[in-house]
Amino acid sequence: MGKADSVFEVIGPIMIGPSSSHTAAAVRIGQISLAVMGEPVVEAIIQLHGSYALTGKGHGTDKAIIAGLLGYDAADERIKKSLAIAKEQGMKVKFQNVDLGEDYHPNTLRLLIAGTSGTHFEITAVSVGGGNISIIEINGLPIYLSGEYHTLITIHNDRPGIVAKASSLIAQSKVNISTMHVSRQRRGGLAAMAVEMDQPLPPSVISELEDQAQIVRIIPPIY
Amino acid sequence: MYYDSMKQLIRLAGRQKKCIGDIVLAVEAEQEDESPSTIRGQMVISWEVMKLALERGITEDIRSVSGLSGGDAKLLFSREPKFLSSEVSNAVARALGVAEVNASMGRIVACPTAGSCGIVPAALLLAKEKLELDEAAIIKALFTAAGIGIVCSLNASISGAEGGCQAECGVAAAMAAGALTELAGGSPTMVGHAVALTLSNMLGLVCDPVAGLVEVPCVLRNGGALMQALLGADLALTGIKSRIPVDEVIGAMREVGEALPESLRETSLGGLANTPTGVRLRRKLA
Numbered sequence: 093m094g095k096a097d098s099v100f101e102v103i104g105p106i107m108i109g110p111s112s113s114h115t116a117a118a119v120r121i122g123q124i125s126l127a128v129m130g131e132p133v134v135e136a137i138i139q140l141h142g143s144y145a146l147t148g149k150g151h152g153t154d155k156a157i158i159a160g161l162l163g164y165d166a167a168d169e170r171i172k173k174s175l176a177i178a179k180e181q182g183m184k185v186k187f188q189n190v191d192l193g194e195d196y197h198p199n200t201l202r203l204l205i206a207g208t209s210g211t212h213f214e215i216t217a218v219s220v221g222g223g224n225i226s227i228i229e230i231n232g233l234p235i236y237l238s239g240e241y242h243t244l245i246t247i248h249n250d251r252p253g254i255v256a257k258a259s260s261l262i263a264q265s266k267v268n269i270s271t272m273h274v275s276r277q278r279r280g281g282l283a284a285m286a287v288e289m290d291q292p293l294p295p296s297v298i299s300e301l302e303d304q305a306q307i308v309r310i311i312p313p314i315y
Numbered sequence: 316m317y318y319d320s321m322k323q324l325i326r327l328a329g330r331q332k333k334c335i336g337d338i339v340l341a342v343e344a345e346q347e348d349e350s351p352s353t354i355r356g357q358m359v360i361s362w363e364v365m366k367l368a369l370e371r372g373i374t375e376d377i378r379s380v381s382g383l384s385g386g387d388a389k390l391l392f393s394r395e396p397k398f399l400s401s402e403v404s405n406a407v408a409r410a411l412g413v414a415e416v417n418a419s420m421g422r423i424v425a426c427p428t429a430g431s432c433g434i435v436p437a438a439l440l441l442a443k444e445k446l447e448l449d450e451a452a453i454i455k456a457l458f459t460a461a462g463i464g465i466v467c468s469l470n471a472s473i474s475g476a477e478g479g480c481q482a483e484c485g486v487a488a489a490m491a492a493g494a495l496t497e498l499a500g501g502s503p504t505m506v507g508h509a510v511a512l513t514l515s516n517m518l519g520l521v522c523d524p525v526a527g528l529v530e531v532p533c534v535l536r537n538g539g540a541l542m543q544a545l546l547g548a549d550l551a552l553t554g555i556k557s558r559i560p561v562d563e564v565i566g567a568m569r570e571v572g573e574a575l576p577e578s579l580r581e582t583s584l585g586g587l588a589n590t591p592t593g594v595r596l597r598r599k600l601a
């Protein structure tokens with residue numbers, strides 16, 4: 093866990109118990125996955141690895157992650173009833189205990205989700221302690237985002253130009269970059285970019301990037 | 316303004332003739348580039364959530380998902396204690412109650428963590444009633460507590476997985492002791508001693524949650540840690556001093572945490588989690 097140097101990291105977050113790493117973090121992973129999906133989720137397969145597989149149920153990880161996918165935040169009292177609510181709303185939910193191998197952190201979750209328009213995503217996330225999380229893969233592409241910042245995500249074909257274009261759009265918007273992560277399957281293959289920023293990007297950036305990437309998302313900070 | 320030790324915090328308070336809570340608030344406002352009243356407003360919201368959890372814990376019938384915890388706080392609150400004063404016993408019940416609310420997927424404020432969320436709220440509510448304080452005093456005391464938590468986090472840890480339960484319930488007790496000392500009119504130096512004395516009593520406490528759940532012994536420890544906080548505050552207010560300076564005690568907490576085997580740092584492989592009953596419960600709940 094990182095060092096807490098602000099008051100509300102020590103007294104906070106306001107959350108639904110019982111565990112910041114298993115419950116609050118799982119809600120945030122669900123929330124961010126919903127934002128990446130960009131439309132309501134109708135089907136979710138949740139794969140639990142490591143300690144999530146061992147103790148997820150008692151910590152309410154199952155309810156927490158579905159609550160996040162429903163768009164609830166970590167302080168929402170509906171978390172406790174999220175599985176029933178999901179059922180009511182017709183969201184298909186399945187949980188699987190998996191072993192992703194030793195390369196993965198003991199608190200790893202993988203979500204296979206489908207949206208109303210049939211879009212699919214596979215999102216892998218880690219709870220790193222104290223309710224903080226990292227999204228480490230989207231559709232098998234390594235990526236890094238914490239969800240604590242305004243984040244621009246793209247999935248695009250690896251060719252020159254898009255990273256430069258995104259950087260210049262961000263610079264033009266007078267937005268400060270906090271972290272930037274780019275990865276690709278292979279040269280010329282599919283690539284992913286995540287840029288964490290201190291300020292929000294104007295939504296017009298999306299349309300400017302959309303013709304160069306399959307997927308463009310701007311996600312607000314999620315606490 | 317800046318602090319990363321209790322010594323600096325105490326010195327800043329002394330120099331500006333302010334209490335530690337004021338300094339912590341001022342530094343936070345500066346750091347976050349927000350007005351102090353905005354920051355204070357956020358803390359008011361946290362205190363409201365704490366009060367609701369304090370109330371729920373002793374009035375509702377609470378059961379956790381696993382069934383391992385719930386009901387003890389209400390029971391304790393309804394009985395006359397044999398040895399403790401009623402006030403202290405009620406405060407312990409409230410600390411247990413908040414922790415039970417947490418275990419039952421209720422809403423709480425992590426303080427510093429979810430597992431140790433009952434200690435500071437129960438201590439502050441006791442102080443509010445006993446010393447007849449207004450809400451503003453409690454909000455300020457929460458900043459005092461937060462400053463202590465920040466120093467512990469920067470110099471040791473506030474995570475059971477890193478430093479054992481001394482880092483969660485221990486730090487919560489230290490936060491509560493310092494806040495109580497300031498609320499009762501103690502000087503910044505006395506706050507430092509309250510923190511040092513309390514943490515000294517919590518040193519070495521392991522993190523051994525049964526079946527990996529934040530219930531046994533977590534709920535109980537909120538009660539024990541609260542009592543240590545009351546003791547530490549009373550000792551410091553009497554003028555008793557910690558023979559080891561407070562920042563050195565926090566350093567010792569880090570060292571002890573690092574020396575703890577992994578089995579006693581939230582892995583549920585040792586301690587109460589590894590007793591025959593603990594192992595049986597884990598199998599049953601898996």
Ligand code: SF4
Pocket residue numbers: 428430431474475476479480481483484521522523524529530532533536581
């Ligand atoms: S035993 Fe471990 S999980 Fe429980 S309160 Fe203590 S540090 Fe937290």
